[in-house]
Amino acid sequence: MTPRDDSDANSNRWSDLDRPPLNAVALRRALVRNGGHDGLWCDVDVVERTGSTNSDLVALAAAGKAEEGAVLVAEEQDAGRGRLDRRWTAPARSGLFFSVLLKPTGVPVERWGWLPLLTGVAVAAGLSRAAGVETALKWPNDLLATVGGTERKVGGILAERAGPDAVVVGIGINVTLREDELPVPGAGSLALAGAVTTDRDTILRAVLRSLEQWFEKWRRVEGDPAASGLQEAYAAGCSTLGRTVRAELPGGESITGEAVAVDRDGRLVLATAEGVQQPVGAGDIVHLRPAGSPENE
Template identity: 80%
Template sequence: MTPRDASEPDGSRWSDLDRPPLNITALRRGLVREGGLWSGVEVVQRTGSTNSDLVARAAGGEAVEGAVLVAEEQTAGRGRLDRQWTAPPRSGLFFSVLLTPGEVPVARWGWLPLLTGVAVAAGLARAAGVDTALKWPNDLLVTVGGEERKAGGILAERAGDDGIVIGVGINVTLKADELPVPTAGSLALAGAVSTDRDPLLRGVLRSLEEWYGKWRAAGGDPSVSGLHEAYAAGCATLGRVVRAELPGDRAVVGEAVAVDGDGRLVLATEEGVQEPVGAGDIVHLRPA
């Protein structure tokens, strides 16, 4: 689907006064500056997937590092394992960014989704006043009615040989009857003090710029940059008994005891084995 610019008129889509469109002029003024990371910000009214669009642009030489693509609505948004991510128009933040950390060894690029999680959580804590936690490797959790709910996710995709596109989806104003599944949540349902998407997006992107700068300056070293410590501090998975559903229909149950230097989740199993998990679905079973 071809993305359309958010400034195009479509009366039916602007009827919800509780969900005004993003202010592209203010976003550009607040984010794009000389010497900064963000080279351009584009907002489209509707598209299939901002990640797919930005990967294609990068492959065609139409995007440079720091490009930010935001959609007011995604019709084919994807999470991990090709799961769909859907939400009403203007009810959340759905965006992708292009990064080209050329001087960082590719072996350390696996930390970028975790870095984005730390940055998003920090940005939302400041701008929305809501407590968030990270579920390894890339889910953003909030508390709704005393229950842990997923309010956001992160998806990283390679873009050519030297780029990576990071996609972020955050439920902002979804009401209870709009949630796609009972285990989902939103910032509004978690009691956010602000659900104005403009300052939320600016806060998240400024936080991402700050953390990416630290990580890059450290050559991608997660310890030197402070990323490893920050991720462990905000990770709700650590200390929990979890089930890791791994590729090849294999599952491992154990206590999540650490995130190692490669960003993998280390599980201590009942057999006394410590097993690092680099990819897979994690199910929180109960507190440790």
């Protein structure tokens, strides 16, 4: 995968002692086994700055310059994207901003919608293991942690098709952001949530190893969410379940109900006041909010 830019690690390594750069060489040594032949990850590139790692990796895949298992990490993003093209920016080296190229070979396309949920489960497990922070999953793509007794968003996930047989999954995690650096009041960071370490090399290795384990487990059973244990694991970590929420749909419509399950297609099932169980897919909604919250929250 090209190009590679490790200039930040070489020329500015000690420019911010509180936020040292990632060690690209050590990351490749730890994650790329036998040249990429003995595991999922085939390459780990760290660039100093980019607009969006997802956009870059989708373009590299389209040009035939990235293979399955490619990982692209940016020390800083100035045009990071979330769902519905929402923007996400953060100070340099304050978080982990990376994308991975996956090919769900043998998995029916209708099950590919589980990839963001699978990634959430994997990231939560990796953060618990490496940083000692217990994160909850807000359906469909947010990572929450408790800061001062309140759940705050510390990360997000974005999956995009990259051709007929591949998906690029982007992950953003706020690691060392301070209160005065948070983009919105509802945001948080691992540091604010009491992480036992904010070493980004350690956290990234743990997250990628967890993602590899979950992806291979899921792919081995052709993406079956029950057989892989994914459906059960996601439900166990999903803070949305059991709460009354409002799913805002395109065109100004909305559905309000208690979130009672995540079905086999990865959709959130809402039990409405009319006694109807209504599934909603991630692609169907504009926002998912607590019932009764302001529309501009």
